[in-house]
Amino acid sequence: MEAVKDWLSVRMVAEMPWLWAGLAAYAMATWTALEGIRLRAAGAMPAVTVREGRVLFWLMLGVGLLTVSLAQRWVRIGHGPFVNLFELLVSQLFSLGLVYAVVYWRFPQVRPTAVVVLPILWILGLWVLMLEPEAVPYPPTYYNDWLWAHVGFGKLFLGFALVGTGLAGLILARAHPRLEPWLRRLPPDEVLDNLAWRFMLLAFVFDSLMLIAGAVWAQDAWGRYWSWDALETSSFLTWLALGGALHARLAYRVPLRLGAAFIVTVFVLAFLTYFGTPFYSEAAHKGII
Amino acid sequence: MSLGRRLASLKLTVVGMLLLAVAVGLRYGDPDRVSVWVLVIPMALLALNLLAAIATNPRIHRRGGLLAFHVSLLVLVILAAIGRLTLYEAHVELLEGQAFSVSQVFDVRAGPLHSGELHRVRFVQGPWTVSYSPGLVRGPTRSTVHVPDGRGGWESRVVGDDTPLVLEGYRFYTTFNKGFAPILTWIPDGGGPAYTGAVHMPSYPLFDFRQVNTWTPPGGPELRLWLHVDAGLKGDEAWVLDGRRATARLAVRTPEGRVELEPGESVRLPGGVLRYERLSTWMGYKIFYDPTLRWLFVTSVLGVLGLAAHYWRRFGAGWMAARDPARSGRDWEAGLGEAAAAVRRRS
Numbered sequence: 001m002e003a004v005k006d007w008l009s010v011r012m013v014a015e016m017p018w019l020w021a022g023l024a025a026y027a028m029a030t031w032t033a034l035e036g037i038r039l040r041a042a043g044a045m046p047a048v049t050v051r052e053g054r055v056l057f058w059l060m061l062g063v064g065l066l067t068v069s070l071a072q073r074w075v076r077i078g079h080g081p082f083v084n085l086f087e088l089l090v091s092q093l094f095s096l097g098l099v100y101a102v103v104y105w106r107f108p109q110v111r112p113t114a115v116v117v118l119p120i121l122w123i124l125g126l127w128v129l130m131l132e133p134e135a136v137p138y139p140p141t142y143y144n145d146w147l148w149a150h151v152g153f154g155k156l157f158l159g160f161a162l163v164g165t166g167l168a169g170l171i172l173a174r175a176h177p178r179l180e181p182w183l184r185r186l187p188p189d190e191v192l193d194n195l196a197w198r199f200m201l202l203a204f205v206f207d208s209l210m211l212i213a214g215a216v217w218a219q220d221a222w223g224r225y226w227s228w229d230a231l232e233t234s235s236f237l238t239w240l241a242l243g244g245a246l247h248a249r250l251a252y253r254v255p256l257r258l259g260a261a262f263i264v265t266v267f268v269l270a271f272l273t274y275f276g277t278p279f280y281s282e283a284a285h286k287g288i289i
Numbered sequence: 290m291s292l293g294r295r296l297a298s299l300k301l302t303v304v305g306m307l308l309l310a311v312a313v314g315l316r317y318g319d320p321d322r323v324s325v326w327v328l329v330i331p332m333a334l335l336a337l338n339l340l341a342a343i344a345t346n347p348r349i350h351r352r353g354g355l356l357a358f359h360v361s362l363l364v365l366v367i368l369a370a371i372g373r374l375t376l377y378e379a380h381v382e383l384l385e386g387q388a389f390s391v392s393q394v395f396d397v398r399a400g401p402l403h404s405g406e407l408h409r410v411r412f413v414q415g416p417w418t419v420s421y422s423p424g425l426v427r428g429p430t431r432s433t434v435h436v437p438d439g440r441g442g443w444e445s446r447v448v449g450d451d452t453p454l455v456l457e458g459y460r461f462y463t464t465f466n467k468g469f470a471p472i473l474t475w476i477p478d479g480g481g482p483a484y485t486g487a488v489h490m491p492s493y494p495l496f497d498f499r500q501v502n503t504w505t506p507p508g509g510p511e512l513r514l515w516l517h518v519d520a521g522l523k524g525d526e527a528w529v530l531d532g533r534r535a536t537a538r539l540a541v542r543t544p545e546g547r548v549e550l551e552p553g554e555s556v557r558l559p560g561g562v563l564r565y566e567r568l569s570t571w572m573g574y575k576i577f578y579d580p581t582l583r584w585l586f587v588t589s590v591l592g593v594l595g596l597a598a599h600y601w602r603r604f605g606a607g608w609m610a611a612r613d614p615a616r617s618g619r620d621w622e623a624g625l626g627e628a629a630a631a632v633r634r635r636s
Contacts, residue, residue: 140429198604205596208596221450251302251303
């Protein structure tokens with residue numbers, strides 16, 4: 001009981017109820033998406049359509065609630081969600097949810113990917129629940145407009161890469177005999193593969209823009225546009241991996257499942273860049289603030 | 290197959306990218322022991338591969354956006370190399386009221402083709418402030434500098450953090466390195482000329498507890514100096530470091546013991562008299578010069594715009610028409626030409 005009290009006492013701040021509500025909405029979206037896959041496997045397409053509408057509803061509701069959570073925190077601590085791991089996670093939960101919701105709405109072919117994408121969001125959701133919503137001072141070098149461009153492009157990059165990973169995840173999941181019956185009625189692997197790489201190429205465009213905006217910000221903030229710090233090295237390797245995967249697909253007859261594995265690898269690299277680096281550098285670019 | 294076509298091979302591109310990734314990993318892991326050539330060689334291989342592809346690959350020629358992206362990558366490599374050759378990096382510490390001079394810079398790193406125009410830079414350091422959050426977390430730095438206004442006068446600018454002072458292409462960035470400096474006058478015995486100078490104490494408040502330095506006046510003994518600063522430092526409250534509000538006593542070791550001086554006071558030492566005139570401050574700057582910065586930005590943006598244009602022309606409107614196959618028969622094929630054809634062939 002004392003442990004629960006302690007856990008709650010450090011979390012009783014304005015943004016937390018909205019965050020919990022947002023995560024609950026994402027949980028409902030995940031559950032409904034799983035239901036949709038079950039109905040699709042049974043061929044009940046009208047029911048699938050209804051479930052897809054509900055997934056979109058829960059997803060948008062979650063994004064809305066997380067928006068309020070971010071706004072509450074911004075008002076409480078006086079700066080945007082750019083500095084510590086808690087802020088980065090909530091911010092990504094919001095932006096990944098938003099990008100995915102828009103894609104989900106506009107591109108019906110990707111809707112089955114919700115069963116892959118939403119659990120990935122849940123990794124972030126569970127992680128953020130373990131962190132305290134502590135506020136840290138805003139570094140002076142963050143008062144720079146290029147930070148917004150850098151972060152914005154980065155969110156679009158990761159969002160589109162997440163969609164590509166959702167599609168690749170379906171290809172890989174269908175290769176498993178126990179999962180195949182559930183995914184049999186999805187578009188053919190060739191179509192999923194084609195769509196996945198389109199999203200990955202789109203991600204590549206925004207990854208490149210993110211690196212450019214980050215370099216301009218770094219030049220203003222620290223007097224050099226590139227210095228191979230942990231985050232820069234990791235993000236360059238991600239860009240290189242994605243570029244390499246796109247070229248490998250053109251150069252070789254890459255089997256669909258191997259191509260899907262490439263996509264998942266690129267996403268894992270991007271994920272580690274965003275959320276792995278904070279393990280040894282609590283603030284992004286901490287070493288040079 | 291011609292040499293050009295072999296060099297333009299996509300397989301070589303993939304190998305080059307793999308080698309570059311390995312090189313980046315090695316260099317990050319141990320930058321002191323792994324030579325920079327480990328990075329340069331795969332980059333040169335990729336540049337050669339790219340040049341050959343631009344020259345010989347018709348798939349790139351036919352697609353303007355893709356061509357623009359690949360040309361921009363090649364230009365970026367060339368610009369980065371030019372940037373390294375013409376680069377200038379250094380540090381300088383300027384006393385309040387002091388004019389910048391090339392003779393003061395240190396830690397200089399200049400490329401072999403650097404044009405050396407730093408002597409044309411003119412500005413005078415003014416007062417500065419640094420805000421701190423509770424816990425002594427550094428906030429914004431505001432450093433006033435006076436620069437020629439082009440009409441024979443001076444204009445004041447406030448720089449700091451992400452707003453550098455840019456003069457003659459050289460960018461001056463404030464650093465965390467800044468502090469106090471007692472202004473001292475040495476009056477030698479025997480009527481020789483007096484000498485006035487400043488002793489830069491270690492960075493403040495980082496070395497608040499160790500404001501110690503030595504100074505050897507012309508013809509005099511080496512002096513060991515301590516500065517006891519009262520700048521209103523409060524570690525657990527928000528605080529602004531402002532040299533104009535600070536006071537400091539100067540401690541000097543003499544043959545008889547230790548003497549503490551207030552501004553305006555003197556002490557007799559072997560060989561002359563030392564007078565503590567007043568307390569001043571100094572600001573440390575990082576100097577950076579790279580004439581390719583603007584072109585790197587323009588080239589990279591044009592390249593990505595080219596890639597975006599290629600993407601839009603290739604995939605833009607078509608795929609939105611695609612539909613879920615389970616719901617609408619073969620409508621999903623719309624906009625998915627290659628994939629749909631592959632499925633048709635298979636079935």
